[in-house]
Amino acid sequence: MLLHPPQVADGLAAAEILRAEDPDGFAALAETTVEWHYIPEDGRIGNGRASGPVIKLDPASGAVVQLRWSNKDRGWLSRAETVQVPHFYRGYRRFASLLNEAPVQRSVRLEPGAFLLLDNWRVTHGRRSYVGKRSLKGASILRRTWAGAQRMQEAAEATGELKQYDAPEPDIRTSLRRLDEGTSKEYAAQGPLWAALVTPSALTAQVLSLLRSMDGEHTRFGFRVNGYEHSLQTATRALRDGADEEMVVVALLHDVGEALFAANHGEIIAAMLRPFITERSYFVLKHHDLFQGYHYAHHFGLNRTARDALSDSPHYTACVYFTDAWDSLAFDPDYQSERLAVFEPMVARVLGREQYALTPDNPKNAVAWKETDLGVTDAHAHVPATCES
Numbered sequence: 246m247l248l249h250p251p252q253v254a255d256g257l258a259a260a261e262i263l264r265a266e267d268p269d270g271f272a273a274l275a276e277t278t279v280e281w282h283y284i285p286e287d288g289r290i291g292n293g294r295a296s297g298p299v300i301k302l303d304p305a306s307g308a309v310v311q312l313r314w315s316n317k318d319r320g321w322l323s324r325a326e327t328v329q330v331p332h333f334y335r336g337y338r339r340f341a342s343l344l345n346e347a348p349v350q351r352s353v354r355l356e357p358g359a360f361l362l363l364d365n366w367r368v369t370h371g372r373r374s375y376v377g378k379r380s381l382k383g384a385s386i387l388r389r390t391w392a393g394a395q396r397m398q399e400a401a402e403a404t405g406e407l408k409q410y411d412a413p414e415p416d417i418r419t420s421l422r423r424l425d426e427g428t429s430k431e432y433a434a435q436g437p438l439w440a441a442l443v444t445p446s447a448l449t450a451q452v453l454s455l456l457r458s459m460d461g462e463h464t465r466f467g468f469r470v471n472g473y474e475h476s477l478q479t480a481t482r483a484l485r486d487g488a489d490e491e492m493v494v495v496a497l498l499h500d501v502g503e504a505l506f507a508a509n510h511g512e513i514i515a516a517m518l519r520p521f522i523t524e525r526s527y528f529v530l531k532h533h534d535l536f537q538g539y540h541y542a543h544h545f546g547l548n549r550t551a552r553d554a555l556s557d558s559p560h561y562t563a564c565v566y567f568t569d570a571w572d573s574l575a576f577d578p579d580y581q582s583e584r585l586a587v588f589e590p591m592v593a594r595v596l597g598r599e600q601y602a603l604t605p606d607n608p609k610n611a612v613a614w615k616e617t618d619l620g621v622t623d624a625h626a627h628v629p630a631t632c633e634s
């Protein structure tokens with residue numbers, strides 16, 4: 246959770262407010278040439294210079310066409326009329342405050358993996374302080390490159406010669422109103438859309454996005470590590486204890502259900518991973534919260550041995566080991582966990598398995614399902630709309 250999300254401001258709107266409030270200050274920002282000088286703090290190559298006004302106007306219409314706004318890179322004023330200097334600084338101060346005022350400012354909450362595209366000639370952007378970890382990556386594309394690509398597309402559209410990358414998605418809308426009205430051709434066209442969602446890389450990205458979303462104060466609950474750090478530590482303990490790869494992945498993701506729904510997090514992640522894991526891992530995920538209670542439930546007046554009701558399960562011992570040897574110990578802020586990158590390929594390999602391949606008796610097992618389909622008749626068509634008990 247971003248406590249202080251990135252802030253963006255509509256510089257064009259701020260400029261128009263300034264033009265209405267203080268025409269002389271606005272004119273000074275439009276007519277005074279400023280020397281801009283970017284000097285990287287770490288001495289890297291890439292320092293640059295530019296000259297130009299804060300507000301660039303279209304000479305014919307007077308419309309604002311570009312803003313230059315980076316106060317830390319602002320150098321001296323050149324070619325400034327002496328009489329305009331006081332107007333410049335008054336206008337500059339007011340413009341700075343306008344950019345930080347509500348009418349032109351927006352907060353944008355970035356979810357993990359989100360992409361924010363900004364027109365740097367119009368929109369200013371910044372971010373406020375933040376407690377926790379975050380990683381923002383920036384990239385720039387020259388405006389003339391963007392504009393050139395747009396002109397190419399417009400020309401291609403005008404001649405009907407759309408480039409492949411501009412081609413619209415094929416129209417696969419069907420006319421069906423009930424699933425049993427669909428044709429094989431229609432379903433064949435839809436198939437790739439569904440298939441793209443369940444590739445190992447797509448599933449891995451999805452579940453790791455949930456895991457990363459736990460990295461913050463909102464999952465600390467008074468502990469000395471947050472939920473993300475706890476997850477890495479649980480997985481690292483399992484890895485160093487010699488657990489098999491699937492169990493390491495189980496350890497990494499065992500609390501991800503909390504990112505989706507506060508209650509019943511064990512069953513949530515168990516259901517999510519079920520197609521790819523053994524019954525043992527499914528049991529561990531599903532019941533780890535109950536088994537974990539052995540270590541603290543009595544402080545809430547609950548029965549700490551409630552897990553023993555499941556002692557007949559062949560997976561009881563595995564779940565006890567999971568909670569007692571890894572999960573319950575993984576709240577140590579001094580423990581040196583492996584980085585998430587170490588576990589990512591493991592997650593991809595587990596999620597790359599054929600679904601339910603490890604549980605042949607599951608009716609969703611691909612082989613069993615195909616066999617079942619061979620014998621399917623219209624029986625389901627006769628199920629009444631309402632079921633009597």
Ligand SMILES: [Fe+2]
Nearest residue numbers: 499500533534
């Ligand atoms: Fe848990």
Ligand SMILES: [Fe+2]
Nearest residue numbers: 475499500572
């Ligand atoms: Fe846990």
